[in-house]
Amino acid sequence: MAYGSVVEYGRFQEVGNVFPNEMAYGYTLGGVNWGVLLVFYTLYTGLVAGTYLVAFLSLGLNNARYHRVAGLSLILALSFILAAPLFPLAELRQPQRALSILTRPHLSPSETYPGVSPISLLAIVYPLLLVVTILLVVFTFRAEASRRAAETGRLWYKILSLGMGSSEASLRRDLRVAGILVSIGLILAVLFASYVGFLLVATKARVLWIDATIPIHFVASGILSGAALVAIAYYIVAKLASGRAVDNGTIRGLGWVMLWALLTGLGLDIVSESARAYHGFFPPGLETYGSEVLMPSLRVAYYAITAVILVLLLVSQLKTKPWLVLLASLLSMIQVAIYRWLAVIPAQLLSRTNAGVLHYSVEAHEARLVVGVVAATIFLATILAWILPWGSGHLARARHLGASQGGDA
C-alpha cells in the first residue's frame, strides 16, 4: 500500500487519496458540487452577452449590417436573462431562500477579508440588467407598436406603445434613449457573463481554477455563442417566414463578430495552456490521475472544432455563402458548450488533496432539468417574438429616418 493513501473505506483505493466529504454528494462514486446545471448557466450568461453585443452594434453604434437582427437579439437576450437563474436555482439546496442573495448580499469587504463574494455581484448586476433590458425592449419597439396599434387596433400593441404616438420626433427620442440603454446593458451583460468566472478563479481550493483567463474567456466565448445563436435564429426565421430572404450582409456581419470572438478565445487558450505547461501545474502524485481529470479527448475535440470554425469563418468573409456561417454557428454552439464543460467540471474532479480523482456523470434529474429549462427558454423567446414587433425592419427604417433628418446617425 502506497504511503499517502487513505484506506478507511475500500472504495477510496480506486480513486486515490480524497477527503471523505468529497464522496458525500449522493452520487454513485464521488461527484461534483456544481454539475451540468452550472455548465448551462455559464452558457446562458454568455449568450446574454453575445446577443447584447449584436443589439449594441445596431442600436448603439448604428451599424446597418445588424439592424435586421437587433430586435431578434434583444428578444433572445431578454429570454436568456429571464431563464438563466433557473439553473442555479435548481442547484440550490434551499431555493426558497434564493432572494436573500438580493436582500442581504455579501458585498462589503472588511479588514480581514479584502474580497467580496463574487456570487453577490449578482445582487447588483442581475436586477439592473433585467430592468435595463426591459426598458430597452420598450424603447426599441414602442414606436412601431404605436404604428401597428393604429393599423390593427390590437390591445397588446396599444399597451406596448404606452399610449404615445409614433411621430418622427418620438421615434428619434426613443432611438437615442435605446442607444444609451444598450450601452449600459452591454456593460452589465459582460459582468453577468464573467462573474461566474470570477467565482471559479476565486476558489483557491481548486488548483485547476487558478487561471486568470477564465472570466475573460467566458465573455469571449459568450460573444461567439451569442452571435452564432442570432445567426441561427435569423436563418430559421427567414427561411420559415414566406417572402423573406436571408440578408447576406447581416449573416456576414455576424460571421465577423464570431471570428473576432473566436480569435480572442483562441488567444486566451494559448495563454492558459502555455501557463499550465510552464508552471508544470500538477502536484506530484497526480500523474496517475492527470489524464482522467484533464479529459484529453474532449480537449482534442474542442481544438479540432475550433479549427474547423476558424476555417469556415475565414472563408465566409471571402465568399458570400450564408451556409458557411450557419454551419460555423452550429459548430460554435457545440464548441462553447465543450469549453464551459472543460472550465467547470474537470477542476472539481481533482480532489482537494491533489492526490485523487473523483468521477462525475450527468444525473437523470439534471438532464431533465436542462431539457426543461431549454424548452422553457425557447417557449419564452417564441412568445416574445410573437408579441413584439421586431421583424418589420423598422429599426433600419427608423435609423434611415434619423440619418436623413440629421438625427442620431
Add this chain to the structure above:
Amino acid sequence: MCLLFDVFVENFTILIDLYISIGVNIFWAGDRLVSALSASRGKSAREGGRAGCSVDSSRREFIKAAAIASGLVLAGSLSVASRASTRGRARGRRFAMFIDVDKCYGCYACVVACAHENNVPVGVFRTWVERYVKPDGTVVYVPKQCNHCDNPSCVEVCPVNATYVNEDGIVLVNDDLCIGCGACIENCPYGARFFNPVKGVADKCTFCDHRIYQGLLPACVEACPTGARVFGPLSEEDSEVSVLVRAAKTQRLKEWTGNEPQIYYKDLPAEANT
C-alpha cells in the same frame, strides 16, 4: 415526445412558480412599506385612512410607495451589505486546537463522539481520521476537521453571510440563512464542509460551541483516550494549548492558501499536509 412534453410542463411550472414568488415577495415588501409609512404618520393602514382617500390620493400613495420601494431595493441591498460584514479575526478569545499526531492511534473515538454529539448523518464527517502507511509499514493516523481559519476562504465566498466568524474566532453556519449554494464547500481547501443531507444546508465542525460556552470541552477532545487533541484559547498565554503550540514545532495544513488555519499539528507527515 410525451416525455419531452412532461419535462417541459414540469419545468415551465417551476419557472412560473419562480416569477410568482418574486412577484409575491415584491408585493409583500411594497405592502409592508405602505403599512410602515402609514404607521409612521400615526395612522394605521387599516383604520380607514386609506378607505377615506380619494382614488387619486391612493394612486399617488401607491406610486410614491412603489418609487420608494424600488429605490429601497437598491439602496437596501447596498446598506444591508455594508452592515452585514464578516467579522474576521477573533476579537475575544482565539480558540484553537493542538493535535499531537504521534499520540493518535486511530481508535476513531473522536469521530464517533462527534457524530453522536452533533447528530452528524452517516456518510458525512465533521471530523475524520486519515490513515497513512509508510513504506516501512509504520502507520500514521492524522485527525482532521474544520481548521477555524483566521482568514477563512469559506466565509469570503458566502453570498448571503450565512457563514460567519464569531467573536472568539469560531467559524459557524447559520442554518436559517444558508441557501445551499455550495460556494463555501467548494472554497474550503480542507474538505471540511459538506451538505448536511438531513438539514439541506452547509455543515461543518463548530468546535462544539454549544458545549464550550458551558465550560465543557468539544466532544472529540473529551473522547480522545490518549490526549492527542488539546483545545483552548490561544489568546491566553498560559492556556495549555498556547503553551503546547509555543513549545512544540508545529505545522498547519496548506499554509500557502493564506487561510491561517487554527489547528496546530505536531509531527505531521508531509504527505498528510493536504
